[in-house]
Amino acid sequence: MDIIIWLFVAISLTWFMSYVRASLSSYTFSFAGLMALGSLFDIIGIVSWLLFAVIALPLNIDNIRQQFISMPLLALFKKIMPKMSTTEQEAIDAGTTWFDADLFRGDPDWKKLHNYPRPRLSTQEQAFLDGPVEEVCAMVNDWHTTHVIADLSPEVWRFLKDNKFFAMIIKKKYGGLEFSAFAQSRVLQKLTGVSSVLASTVGVPNSLGPGELLQEYGTKEQQDHYLPRLASGEEIPCFALTSPEAGSDAGAIPDYGIICHGKFEGKDVLGMKLTWDKRYITLAPIATVLGLAFKLQDPDKLLSEQQDLGITCALIPTNLDGITIGRRHFPLNIPFQNGPTQGNEVFVPLEFIIGGAKMAGQGWRMLVECLSVGRAITLPSNSAGGIKATALATGAYSRIRRQFKIPIGQMEGIEEPLARIGGNAYLMDAVTTMSTGAIDLGEKPSVISAIAKYHLTEKMRSSIIDAMDIHGGKGICMGPNNYLARGYQGAPIAVTVEGANILTRSMIIYGQGAIRCHPYVLAELAAANNSDNEQALNDFDHALFGHIGFTISNISRSFWFSLTGSHFLSSPFSDNTHRYYQLLTRFSANLAMLSDVSMLVLGADLKRKERISARLGDVLSQLYLASATLKRYNDEGRKSADFPLVQWAVEDCLYNCQHAIDELINNFPNTAIAKLLRLIIFPLGTKLSRPCDKTAHKIAQLLQTPCATRTRLGHGQYLTRDGNNIFGKLEQVLEDITHSEAIFDKICNDLDKKLAFTQLDNLAELALSKHIISTAEADLLVTAEKGRQWVIAVDDFDSLELTAYSSAS
Ligand SMILES: Cc1cc2nc3c(=O)[nH]c(=O)nc-3n(C[C@H](O)[C@H](O)[C@H](O)COP(=O)(O)OP(=O)(O)OC[C@H]3O[C@@H](n4cnc5c(N)ncnc54)[C@H](O)[C@@H]3O)c2cc1C
Numbered sequence: 071m072d073i074i075i076w077l078f079v080a081i082s083l084t085w086f087m088s089y090v091r092a093s094l095s096s097y098t099f100s101f102a103g104l105m106a107l108g109s110l111f112d113i114i115g116i117v118s119w120l121l122f123a124v125i126a127l128p129l130n131i132d133n134i135r136q137q138f139i140s141m142p143l144l145a146l147f148k149k150i151m152p153k154m155s156t157t158e159q160e161a162i163d164a165g166t167t168w169f170d171a172d173l174f175r176g177d178p179d180w181k182k183l184h185n186y187p188r189p190r191l192s193t194q195e196q197a198f199l200d201g202p203v204e205e206v207c208a209m210v211n212d213w214h215t216t217h218v219i220a221d222l223s224p225e226v227w228r229f230l231k232d233n234k235f236f237a238m239i240i241k242k243k244y245g246g247l248e249f250s251a252f253a254q255s256r257v258l259q260k261l262t263g264v265s266s267v268l269a270s271t272v273g274v275p276n277s278l279g280p281g282e283l284l285q286e287y288g289t290k291e292q293q294d295h296y297l298p299r300l301a302s303g304e305e306i307p308c309f310a311l312t313s314p315e316a317g318s319d320a321g322a323i324p325d326y327g328i329i330c331h332g333k334f335e336g337k338d339v340l341g342m343k344l345t346w347d348k349r350y351i352t353l354a355p356i357a358t359v360l361g362l363a364f365k366l367q368d369p370d371k372l373l374s375e376q377q378d379l380g381i382t383c384a385l386i387p388t389n390l391d392g393i394t395i396g397r398r399h400f401p402l403n404i405p406f407q408n409g410p411t412q413g414n415e416v417f418v419p420l421e422f423i424i425g426g427a428k429m430a431g432q433g434w435r436m437l438v439e440c441l442s443v444g445r446a447i448t449l450p451s452n453s454a455g456g457i458k459a460t461a462l463a464t465g466a467y468s469r470i471r472r473q474f475k476i477p478i479g480q481m482e483g484i485e486e487p488l489a490r491i492g493g494n495a496y497l498m499d500a501v502t503t504m505s506t507g508a509i510d511l512g513e514k515p516s517v518i519s520a521i522a523k524y525h526l527t528e529k530m531r532s533s534i535i536d537a538m539d540i541h542g543g544k545g546i547c548m549g550p551n552n553y554l555a556r557g558y559q560g561a562p563i564a565v566t567v568e569g570a571n572i573l574t575r576s577m578i579i580y581g582q583g584a585i586r587c588h589p590y591v592l593a594e595l596a597a598a599n600n601s602d603n604e605q606a607l608n609d610f611d612h613a614l615f616g617h618i619g620f621t622i623s624n625i626s627r628s629f630w631f632s633l634t635g636s637h638f639l640s641s642p643f644s645d646n647t648h649r650y651y652q653l654l655t656r657f658s659a660n661l662a663m664l665s666d667v668s669m670l671v672l673g674a675d676l677k678r679k680e681r682i683s684a685r686l687g688d689v690l691s692q693l694y695l696a697s698a699t700l701k702r703y704n705d706e707g708r709k710s711a712d713f714p715l716v717q718w719a720v721e722d723c724l725y726n727c728q729h730a731i732d733e734l735i736n737n738f739p740n741t742a743i744a745k746l747l748r749l750i751i752f753p754l755g756t757k758l759s760r761p762c763d764k765t766a767h768k769i770a771q772l773l774q775t776p777c778a779t780r781t782r783l784g785h786g787q788y789l790t791r792d793g794n795n796i797f798g799k800l801e802q803v804l805e806d807i808t809h810s811e812a813i814f815d816k817i818c819n820d821l822d823k824k825l826a827f828t829q830l831d832n833l834a835e836l837a838l839s840k841h842i843i844s845t846a847e848a849d850l851l852v853t854a855e856k857g858r859q860w861v862i863a864v865d866d867f868d869s870l871e872l873t874a875y876s877s878a879s
Pocket of ligand 1: 309310311312316317318319349350351352353401408563566567568569570571572573574576577680
């Protein structure tokens with residue numbers, strides 16, 4: 071055997087063992103075997119064996135390895151790792167990881183993804199969607215709500231309460247509906263297509279708030295008292311965390327409670343005096359019960375030895391003395407009930423703490439745990455529902471509205487934003503389905519919920535801007551017939567609430583993901599914080615060497631995938647999606663490697679290097695969004711007609727992954743390592759491009775033509791063809807127009823003229839008189855013309871009507 075061959079085999083073995091993530095002992099044994107073979111052929115001599123022994127023995131003998139390698143590294147790790155605050159620790163501990171962990175770890179199991187059950191509605195849930203949800207959609211007039219009365223009408227409020235819209239999460243034994251997360255999402259999607267005030271009003275009590283907190287943590291007495299009253303709408307809840315001084319940094323709330331004795335309802339009780347100043351609180355102006363977060367202090371040690379108990383949540387009836395509540399904020403012309411509240415030394419018994427006195431100081435943990443569920447439902451569903459309705463309406467408008475004698479949707483410039491709207495609508499629905507499906511499987515997916523909240527609200531905002539551009543002046547002039555402007559105005563609200571998006575992208579997605587999803591970091595951190603030194607060393611040693619093997623493996627996998635274009639990777643399908651799985655696995659390996667290298671190079675500074683962690687979070691997010699899209703395609707039976715939507719969405723995600731990695735490497739603080747990273751990840755350059763024009767053209771066609779794919783895209787939206795439903799009416803006009811086009815072409819042919827597609831009613835009369843068309847066809851042209859005129863019309867007002875108080879008076 072030649073030395074060159076031996077070296078080649080040694081390198082291949084090293085690469086293979088790291089690729090398959092072999093253990094240290096398997097690697098040592100295989101290498102020893104190879105060394106023995108080398109000795110047989112006189113290639114390996116005594117010096118090589120000695121060198122091998124010097125490296126391999128300490129690594130494989132636990133005591134030596136721990137003493138000389140792991141122990142000093144543990145000491146260094148303890149020194150450089152910043153102390154985690156309790157609030158940070160509780161945020162990290164909250165919730166669970168799910169498929170996000172697979173994506174983070176560099177080797178996603180695609181079969182597992184496709185084996186997760188597809189969420190389904192129960193008969194009761196479907197009946198609710200077909201019954202009360204349809205009914206309330208028909209009752210709400212969004213212009214009246216937003217412009218005239220700045221609230222839902224009293225009839226709508228009554229209907230919502232009577233039909234338990236505020237009790238979707240409350241268990242049946244308390245009189246609630248006990249719906250799945252998937253069903254809640256479908257309800258919100260439908261409502262939001264009609265009115266964002268309606269969807270927010272229903273969404274909030276079902277999201278993070280007293281109902282959720284009581285069910286999870288309330289005492290039996292609290293549950294028995296409040297839950298039936300919340301279910302029936304007798305009590306209206308709100309939840310107040312944010313204060314003027316503490317928005318994103320919610321753990322820094324200055325609001326406080328002091329434990330003391332006092333009189334409540336005539337009796338001497340141990341209680342707390344609460345003082346708060348909160349703002350932006352949804353439903354506060356009409357709430358009867360206020361969920362309040364504050365910092366509890368026990369200066370006289372009446373409850374325990376601890377004086378600062380920490381963030382605590384309590385339920386406070388809003389009619390107590392000392393409470394100011396009722397004033398309203400005016401969030402961007404979307405006048406759902408939202409406002410400030412203050413309390414000055416309001417005395418309440420300790421039993422008002424959610425979960426009772428034993429839960430004093432547990433408030434932050436309660437909140438972050440509930441948020442890991444709620445954040446995946448309300449805002450993502452409102453965004454997905456909004457964009458689905460927008461996609462259908464904009465597709466219809468693009469076909470109906472003509473300029474330069476052709477539908478504007480045939481123009482290439484319009485096809486581009488149309489494709490973005492269509493592709494995003496498909497993806498967003500897929501993400502809400504997969505994320506709520508995870509919740510229904512028992513997960514509390516904190517990282518996924520942050521991804522869904524951030525990306526879906528961002529996509530909603532960019533898509534509604536696309537839709538506005540396509541509609542031109544029709545989108546801009548407000549009035550009862552403008553179906554876009556309120557969505558456009560409201561989009562930044564969703565971006566801001568439940569963790570403002572810049573913060574969510576910069577800190578939460580990767581910050582939580584890195585620690586929660588990483589196979590070793592959490593264990594290393596736990597070991598570093600363990601006061602039992604022996605156990606700490608054992609745990610750290612185990613995690614550290616696992617971590618080193620994991621990193622080496624991701625480096626070798628990343629390089630191999632880049633060099634081979636990932637063509638040799640297996641994929642669960644051999645059709646036109648197979649390449650997507652290969653590329654996603656490649657980017658997943660890149661993410662795992664980049665994440666470890668960033669942690670290694672930046673250490674604790676990574677927390678402050680927000681633009682690095684934001685880009686790592688972007689890669690994780692795009693992998694998740696693409697996975698959800700592919701899952702939807704598979705769950706819906708891999709219908710080839712839907713493929714352009716899948717193609718656009720997944721190729722957009724892949725391009726965004728590449729872009730995020732490219733930017734990360736360009737801006738990596740250590741230039742030498744950045745060069746090495748580029749060599750490993752992009753040795754042949756960046757190859758992927760955005761979805762192509764052909765795909766965009768196909769999607770634009772799909773959105774403008776009544777067909778099964780289009781119907782699936784808008785599935786579950788309120789499209790009932792009654793006179794008040796703008797979206798239903800648009801669907802009807804689209805159908806009438808598409809049927810009329812054939813009749814119109816027949817008339818043009820017969821008359822041998824290229825006519826303008828206007829005044830179809832006059833044309834119908836002429837063509838009927840010349841026996842070119844039948845009476846039924848003429849009737850259709852007349853109807854289509856009426857619809858067309860309605861679609862292109864914009865609202866106008868008497869100038870007095872627009873002054874601030876005229877509409878209400
Ligand atoms: C309409 C509406 C309804 C609301 N409903 C409720 C409710 O029912 N209950 C409740 O308690 N609260 C509610 N909120 C409050 C909401 O959650 C906060 O507005 C939000 O947390 C942001 O706080 P802030 O507005 O004070 O912004 P700030 O905290 O001042 O943030 C300003 C900007 O700085 C960014 N930022 C902050 N920290 C970082 C960081 N570390 N890295 C990068 N960027 C950062 C933010 O992303 C944001 O872009 C509501 C708000 C609104 C507007």
